[in-house]
Amino acid sequence: MSVRVLVADDQRVVREGLTLVLGLLPDIEVVGAAADGAEAVALAERLRPDIVLMDLRMPRCDGVEATRLLRERRPEVRVVVLTTYSDDRSVLDALRAGARGYLTKEAGGEEISAALRRVLEDGAAIDPAVQHHVLNALARPEPEPHERLTPREAEVLGLIAQGLSNAEIAGRLYIGEATVKSHINHLLAKIDARDRAQAIAYAYRNGLAVPGET
Structure with a gap:
């Protein structure tokens, strides 16, 4: 069964590159591409993808807010973050908003595909490079x-x-x-x-x- 994916990234070259790479992978179908979080939510409601591959820093509505909105409106749509940011705050904000996966843009096509599969099977996919940020956050006192x-x-x-x-x-x-x-x-x-x-x-x-x- 093909995994229906919606790509959300404000950089056109990244959107087109991801669409091309994912389209070459077996059993991956890119159903749409969004330039910001608001468009990602609107397209997800219309196209009903299995997974949104979500950037974090986007205009109008960022990836964290878009993830939160999707959790409220379309909880069946999973979100996997794909971003250049791997700091504690970015990771925890995305996971708290409802993201099921977190990858950096160092990830290759096969790694992204594997992460999408894990998330589709109700698992989680956290890039090993950012896992320590989760542990760091859990070790800190609860923020105000x-x-x-x-x-x-x-x-x-x-x-x-x-x-x-x-x-x-x-x-x-x-x-x-x-x-x-x-x-x-x-x-x-x-x-x-x-x-x-x-x-x-x-x-x-x-x-x-x-x-x-x-």
Whole structure:
């Protein structure tokens, strides 16, 4: 049975290269390619791939947020991260968001294919080069709630503290209102806040509020 794969990477040469390499492997079918996380989520909902091969650093919606959205909307679609980043934060953020695999772009075609197979069979595929980051993170004390916010979530929290509405935040960050709502829901859960008022209070207590424009 062929593995249906969607490739998500903001660099065109990488997308096309991965599509070409994967297309040459037996039993791999590339069903689409996305230039950012938002497009990856939209295409995954329409094309129903088995696996999304996801980059992390992408405009509009990064790979971590896209992985989280897919876990909520299409939990049957697995995510395998393929990125140049192998630091502790990147690895843990991706796995916490729901990624089932994490590979660096040093991986070859056969290694990627094997990882896709393991994940499709409900296994996990963590590049040996980054496994120690998981162990390092487990050995550290649990981070403060705001330390678990993604950079985008922290930015949204700062704008909430300025008193901006969802529509205003969307305009400021050039993203959709639905994406803003998703960020707010996630950050509220992470900081254990019930509503915007509690989020604003939390932002000021922890130095996360940013001054408004003059």
